[in-house]
Amino acid sequence: xxxxxxxxxxxxxxxxxxxxxxxxxxxxxxxxxxxxxxxxxxxxxxxxxxxxxxxxxxxxxxxxxxxxxxxxxxxxxxxxxxxxxxxxx
Amino acid sequence: xxxxxxxxxxxxxxxxxxxxxxxxxxxxxxxxxxxxxxxxxxxxxxxxxxxxxxxxxxxxxxxxxxxxxxxxxxxxxxxxxxxxxxxxxxxxxxxxxxxxxxxxxxxxxxxxxxxxxxxxxxxxxxxxxxxxxxxxxxxxxxxxxxxxxxxxxxxxxxxxxxxxxxxxxxxxxxxxxxxxxxxxxxxxxxxxxxxxxxxxxxxxxxxxxxxxxxxxxxxxxxxxxxxxxxxxxxxxxxxxxxxxxxxxxxxxxxxxxxxxxxxxxxxxxxxxxxxxxxxxxxxxxxxxxxxxxxxxxxxxxxxxxxxxxxxxxxxxxxxxxxxxxxxxxxxxxxxxxxxxxxxxxxxxxxxxxxxxxxxxxxxxxxxxxxxxxxxxxxxxxxxxxxxxxxxxxxxxxxxxxxxxxxxxxxxxxxxxxxxxxxxxxxxxxxxxxxxxxxxxxxxxxxxxxxxxxxxxxxxxxxxxxxxxxxxxxxxxxxxxxxxxxxxxxxxxxxxxxxxxxxxxxxxxxxxxxxxxxxxxxxxxxxxxxxxxxxxxxxxxxxxxxxxxxxxxxxxxxxxxxxxxxxxxxxxxxxxxxxxxxxxxxxxxxxxxxxxxxxxxxxxxxxxxxxxxxxxxxxxxxxxxxxxxxxxxxxxxxxxxxxxxxxxxxxxxxxxxxxxxxxxxxxxxxxxxxxxxxxxx
Numbered sequence: 165x166x167x168x169x170x171x172x173x174x175x176x177x178x179x180x181x182x183x184x185x186x187x188x189x190x191x192x193x194x195x196x197x198x199x200x201x202x203x204x205x206x207x208x209x210x211x212x213x214x215x216x217x218x219x220x221x222x223x224x225x226x227x228x229x230x231x232x233x234x235x236x237x238x239x240x241x242x243x244x245x246x247x248x249x250x251x252x253x
Numbered sequence: 254x255x256x257x258x259x260x261x262x263x264x265x266x267x268x269x270x271x272x273x274x275x276x277x278x279x280x281x282x283x284x285x286x287x288x289x290x291x292x293x294x295x296x297x298x299x300x301x302x303x304x305x306x307x308x309x310x311x312x313x314x315x316x317x318x319x320x321x322x323x324x325x326x327x328x329x330x331x332x333x334x335x336x337x338x339x340x341x342x343x344x345x346x347x348x349x350x351x352x353x354x355x356x357x358x359x360x361x362x363x364x365x366x367x368x369x370x371x372x373x374x375x376x377x378x379x380x381x382x383x384x385x386x387x388x389x390x391x392x393x394x395x396x397x398x399x400x401x402x403x404x405x406x407x408x409x410x411x412x413x414x415x416x417x418x419x420x421x422x423x424x425x426x427x428x429x430x431x432x433x434x435x436x437x438x439x440x441x442x443x444x445x446x447x448x449x450x451x452x453x454x455x456x457x458x459x460x461x462x463x464x465x466x467x468x469x470x471x472x473x474x475x476x477x478x479x480x481x482x483x484x485x486x487x488x489x490x491x492x493x494x495x496x497x498x499x500x501x502x503x504x505x506x507x508x509x510x511x512x513x514x515x516x517x518x519x520x521x522x523x524x525x526x527x528x529x530x531x532x533x534x535x536x537x538x539x540x541x542x543x544x545x546x547x548x549x550x551x552x553x554x555x556x557x558x559x560x561x562x563x564x565x566x567x568x569x570x571x572x573x574x575x576x577x578x579x580x581x582x583x584x585x586x587x588x589x590x591x592x593x594x595x596x597x598x599x600x601x602x603x604x605x606x607x608x609x610x611x612x613x614x615x616x617x618x619x620x621x622x623x624x625x626x627x628x629x630x631x632x633x634x635x636x637x638x639x640x641x642x643x644x645x646x647x648x649x650x651x652x653x654x655x656x657x658x659x660x661x662x663x664x665x666x667x668x669x670x671x672x673x674x675x676x677x678x679x680x681x682x683x684x685x686x687x688x689x690x691x692x693x694x695x696x697x698x699x700x701x702x703x704x705x706x707x708x709x710x711x712x713x714x715x716x717x718x719x720x721x722x723x724x725x726x727x728x729x730x731x732x733x734x735x736x737x738x739x740x741x742x743x744x745x746x747x748x749x750x751x752x753x754x755x756x757x758x759x760x761x762x763x764x765x766x767x768x769x770x771x772x773x774x775x776x777x778x779x780x781x782x783x784x785x786x787x788x789x790x791x792x793x794x795x796x797x798x799x800x801x802x803x804x805x806x807x808x809x810x811x812x813x814x815x816x817x818x819x820x821x822x823x824x825x826x827x828x829x830x831x832x833x834x835x836x837x838x839x840x841x842x843x844x845x846x847x848x849x850x851x852x853x854x855x856x857x858x859x860x861x862x863x864x865x866x867x868x869x870x871x872x873x874x875x876x877x878x879x880x881x882x883x884x885x886x887x888x889x890x891x892x893x894x895x896x897x898x899x900x901x902x903x904x905x906x907x908x909x910x911x912x913x914x915x916x917x918x919x920x921x922x923x924x925x926x927x928x929x930x931x932x933x
Contacts, residue, residue: 184881188872189713209687210706214884216683229663232683 175244181218182240186211197240212237219243223251255314256281256775257325257396258414259299259375261384263404263463269298273418275915278302280417281410282916283602284327286778290314290922292323296405297377301325303921304778306524306629307333312348313922321379323924324354327410328372328394329782331520336367362387362457365471369520369787373452375408382462384408390472391635391786392441392454392762395771399449404463411772412449412604416904417913421448423904427722428729430864433606434711434893435731436701438763445605445900454762472788474757476750476795477742510793511816517787518544521631529554529627531618531781532582533833534570536810536817536826537633537642541784543820545631546578555580556622556630558614561588565834570825577822585621587614592840593847597899602776603768604904606897608708608889610835616773623777630774634765635785638756639794640810641749641802642830644669648688649700649752650803655689662689665807697736697743700752701759705732710886711893714873716866735759749799837888841895842877853898862901865894 167175175197186207187195193204201207207215215237220227225247236246258277260269271293278289278300285302292299292315301314306329315325330336333349340355349370356364357376362385371393376385386408388396398408399421409415416423426447429439439445441453452458455472458465522528522545530542532555546553555575559568568584575582595613603612622630637643647669655662663685692702715723723729735755743751774781784790794802797812804811809830817826841850852858854874856867873890876882882891 184872184876188875189869191866191868208706209691210710210886213683213687227683229685232686 171244171248174247175240178243178247179240181222182206182215182243185214185218195240197244199240200234200238202234202238219247223247225250225252255304255325255327256284256302256410256414257300257314257327257373257375258407258409258418259297259325259377259384260401260407260418260420261298261377261382261405261460262296262401265296265382267296267403267405269293269296271298272915273420274298274300275917276417276419276913277409277414279914279916280414283778284410284775288313288921289916289918290924291920292317292325292922292924294379294925296382297379299323299325299375299377301327301922304628304775304780306526306780307350308346308348309525311346312350314350315922315924316346316350316354317924318354318358320358322354322358323377323379324350324357324374326350326353326372326374327396328370328374328389329780330368330370330372331523332367332369334523362471365457369789371783371786373410384460386452386458386460387471388452388454388456390455390788390791391757391766391783393766393771393781393783393786395767396452397444397449398452398458400465406460406465411602412444412446413601413904413913415449419913424448425864425901425905427719428726428731430606430897431712431723431729432731433608435705435709436735436759436763437608437704437708438759438768439605440731440735440759440763446904454758473740474754474791474795475740475742476746476754510790510812511819513787513790513793514540514784514816515544515548517784517790518631519548520787521782521784522548524629526628527551527554527626528629528631528782529556529622529625530580531555531630531632532557532571532574532580533633534567534574534825535633535828535830535833536813536821537636537785539570539574539633539821539825540636540813540817541631541633542574542580543578543817544784546580553578553580554625554627555582556618556625556627557582557584558618559584559586560614560835561586562836562839565836567831570828573822574825583621583625585614585618587617587835589836589840589843590845591617592835593845593850596840596896597849597903598776599768599773600896600899601903602772604772604900605768606893606900607768608711608893608896610837610840610892611833612769612773614835615769616776619774619777619779622779628778629780629782631782631784633785634770634781634783635761635790636810636813638753638761639785639791639802640813641753642809642813643756644830644832645700645704645756646749646752646803647807647809648703649748650807652689652691652699653694653748656694659689668807694748697739697751698732698755700748701755707886708889710890714865714869714890714894716863719864747799749803837885837892838877838882841891850895853895853902858898861906862898864897864901870894 190206216227236242274291281302285304287303287305289302290313299315315323317323330349330353333352337352344351371389373388373394373396386396395410397412399415401420407415407418407420415421424447429443429445432439442450444451455470457471459467530545532538532542542555557571560566592610592613595616599613599616651662651666666685688703692699801812803809814826859865859867
């Protein structure tokens with residue numbers, strides 16, 4: 165998958181956040197970019213609140229209720245795609 | 254108000270060593286700083302430590318009745334003058350203890366229904382070799398017990414006296430600790446200690462000649478009778494409108510609560526020592542203070558906690574009430590340093606891991622109250638449970654409303670939790686989804702699912718082997734136990750009544766009245782009194798139409814506000830409810846953080862206790878050190894982990910076993926096998 169330099173930076177940033185905020189509670193999990201947070205139990209429902217808050221604040225995105233789906237927030241791949249699509253250019 | 258403890262052997266000839274009883278008394282002296290007493294007979298030993306409130310010169314315990322039975326008693330029965338008149342005859346003292354003993358000797362356990370108060374006691378009938386343990390309706394006063402290997406029984410106000418007896422060693426109860434991290438406290442009979450049970454609120458236990466022969470509740474909160482008459486199905490708190498339910502039989506009109514609460518306060522001012530109030534600045538304690546000021550025959554003293562951090566501070570409202578009512582007001586200032594410094598002592602008194610630091614300021618408030626010469630304080634505790642003041646009730650109402658009108662419920666949710674660090678506009682849609690998808694409406698625990706999820710974060714730090722041990726343990730699941738023990742009528746109650754029942758039996762009894770109530774006040778020999786927990790006020794609240802509790806537009810405690818409008822400054826009546834909170838992370842990671850915090854949290858200390866995984870904990874500590882742990886969940890996780898470490902060190906560590914000195918002072922009362930008092 166070809167990814168721009170900006171996209172790679174974004175991916176690294178989001179991974180660092182997820183690792184620092186959630187992954188420390190799951191030392192046995194090696195998180196791949198396509199792994200589903202909920203399925204693996206990496207993030208619970210209240211963790212999702214924090215994740216969405218962080219995305220809104222960090223990237224100045226106003227997230228709509230209908231956008232809170234696994235397609236947008238369910239994995240690192242999904243997050244990167246969502247932020248790239250929605251953040252102000 | 255006192256501490257009580259005792260040992261009864263299965264073998265009536267077996268000795269109960271005086272030294273063991275003296276150690277038990279010493280472990281409870283903070284509850285009874287004015288003196289202690291002891292009774293020893295073959296196979297039995299009872300001790301009492303006393304905080305003298307009624308009949309200061311007399312009223313010492315253990316007390317022997319006319320039939321030869323013995324009573325050790327902790328608490329107050331406020332209607333003792335009325336009961337005394339009814340009993341008639343001559344009394345040796347003017348204490349409530351003697352009234353309770355007389356009533357028990359006359360009526361047996363039927364006497365309990367007559368008692369208006371907060372108490373825990375042990376009643377020993379030597380002829381039958383029968384020990385009866387009793388706890389008050391809401392569980393204001395604690396009572397713990399353990400079965401002894403020989404078939405005997407030991408009991409005490411606090412578990413530490415059981416450990417001090419040498420009869421039982423302290424060890425963690427995994428299921429009890431797990432319960433703390435789900436519903437904020439171990440629920441009776443469970444405690445955080447293996448082999449140590451607590452009587453449930455409104456509970457009694459009868460031990461007779463070598464065996465426990467009865468365990469039951471003599472009172473339990475029932476939302477059946479009055480509420481069924483008053484309740485309209487599907488009450489919609491978002492819409493103004495007339496009551497859809499007829500008032501129940503106990504609702505005698507708008508003045509009824511005023512009369513009832515005034516009487517509850519009047520009874521709770523009864524004491525032979527001066528009484529003060531705790532004033533938070535909120536509606537409930539302000540109302541109690543106003544009623545106390547009216548009923549008091551001396552200048553009322555009020556005591557408040559103020560925080561350096563403005564997010565938690567309510568001093569402006571406190572001062573407003575104190576000035577308006579003309580009380581003599583005292584303030585204790587709390588900053589991060591005070592919380593860190595008081596933490597270990599509070600854990601030792603509470604005898605349980607904690608998830609919040611909120612008990613620490615109240616521990617320091619009791620210390621200051623005592624220093625000002627006040628040993629009895631009335632507070633507003635109980636009003637939020639009875640009159641649906643907590644945000645949890647609003648959440649529940651909104652989550653129900655969401656099933657019918659999602660847009661309206663979502664709009665109203667934005668108005669909840671204005672005090673959180675993250676403002677509503679930034680909490681965004683995920684926050685809403687968290688609430689509105691947090692459990693099915695048919696689940697008996699529907700109202701509490703968001704809290705259970707939030708608090709459950711602490712469990713994510715368990716070591717894998719602890720998780721596995723809990724999974725293997727039969728009956729360990731706190732939620733399964735809670736569901737299995739719900740009363741028969743529960744399913745017929747409304748969602749908000751079910752929420753109220755769960756609040757009373759989990760949060761109030763297992764946390765607010767214990768770790769945050771009795772334990773931190775009695776640590777300094779200060780007695781809290783709770784007019785809202787007068788069982789007549791409870792019956793009134795149950796019978797009210799729901800909108801008199803959670804009113805139109807999610808206005809909480811409508812019934813109390815109507816009363817408060819006549820007694821308090823408008824600003825206090827109209828202010829939005831602010832929950833009582835205290836900082837969680839800063840005290841342990843700020844510039845003044847004490848060294849012991851790091852020591853207790855380092856990998857070696859975590860390994861020694863064996864509950865939490867050092868790797869996971871290190872991730873949290875990193876966030877705490879970097880100032881990123883700002884959410885309430887991480888605060889709860891830190892306090893949960895740190896308090897478990899401190900608790901284990903205090904009670905289950907290698908140093909704890911030898912730390913129980915015996916009481917060396919002379920007892921004020923000594924009752925021996927022979928009749929009567931031999932010294933005083």
